[in-house]
Amino acid sequence: MSDSIASLSPPPGLARHWCGGDAFETRFLEAMSLLAPEVERFLIATVRAGLACPGTAPMAAAGLAFVREEAGHSAAHHVFNRQLAAQGVDLDATLAGVRRLSQRMQRWLSPRMGLAVSAAFEHLSAVVSLAYLRSAGRTRIQAPEFDRLFAEHARDEIGHRAVVFDLLQAAGGGGWLTRALVLPAVSLVALLQAARLVAALLAHDRAQAPQPRSRWRWRSAGASLLGMARWSSLPALLQHWWMYLLPGFHPRALPDR
Ligand SMILES: [Fe+2]
Numbered sequence: 001m002s003d004s005i006a007s008l009s010p011p012p013g014l015a016r017h018w019c020g021g022d023a024f025e026t027r028f029l030e031a032m033s034l035l036a037p038e039v040e041r042f043l044i045a046t047v048r049a050g051l052a053c054p055g056t057a058p059m060a061a062a063g064l065a066f067v068r069e070e071a072g073h074s075a076a077h078h079v080f081n082r083q084l085a086a087q088g089v090d091l092d093a094t095l096a097g098v099r100r101l102s103q104r105m106q107r108w109l110s111p112r113m114g115l116a117v118s119a120a121f122e123h124l125s126a127v128v129s130l131a132y133l134r135s136a137g138r139t140r141i142q143a144p145e146f147d148r149l150f151a152e153h154a155r156d157e158i159g160h161r162a163v164v165f166d167l168l169q170a171a172g173g174g175g176w177l178t179r180a181l182v183l184p185a186v187s188l189v190a191l192l193q194a195a196r197l198v199a200a201l202l203a204h205d206r207a208q209a210p211q212p213r214s215r216w217r218w219r220s221a222g223a224s225l226l227g228m229a230r231w232s233s234l235p236a237l238l239q240h241w242w243m244y245l246l247p248g249f250h251p252r253a254l255p256d257r
């Protein structure tokens, strides 16, 4: 991980909607920042458990470097996420659902299944990271600190995209059927949780600056559609996502940038 993101923090006097003055885009990026440490806590726990599986000893060094890198990302995101608490967002209440789900999954899943779920999360992370690095929407971010945080994190995610997958294979998993079942399930859960967080943050905005409901709804829906189009090419996103389901897939097949 680049040391530089460990020393980053949001600039003082940051505008509430620091991405193009747009509520949806800002709240979407903030939801990603809120989700990152929660997902990373799950990844770290499953990789640690996976390293105790027979056959994974050759992956020990890469696995521990992965754990350190993800912990570094979480620390950097926590610093940025505090600006939401300063706006009055109750972070513990907002994240309670994600945390409950993550704890249940850690309790229920075997070490190998935990790695299968983590490998799918890492594939999603790499796909989204690639979209971020290629996105024209980055120029709308008014605080360069936020762009550096997301861009450095994205480069790391692409750099270590194969670690959990290789660990899963060393533990004897990662077959086509598991990949084909787990990736769609993980993607759906991630999408629903991200949508729930965006909705919670937008609801917080509404509570602070009430507007007529119908006007707000139309504006929100329009901003959402525009926001998605600005931040990723849907065909590229789907093509990269789909690669995971191809027979013989390995994460190195994803482009580097
Ligand atoms: Fe990360």
Ligand SMILES: [Fe+2]
Binding pocket: 070, 122, 125, 157, 160
């Ligand atoms: Fe990662």
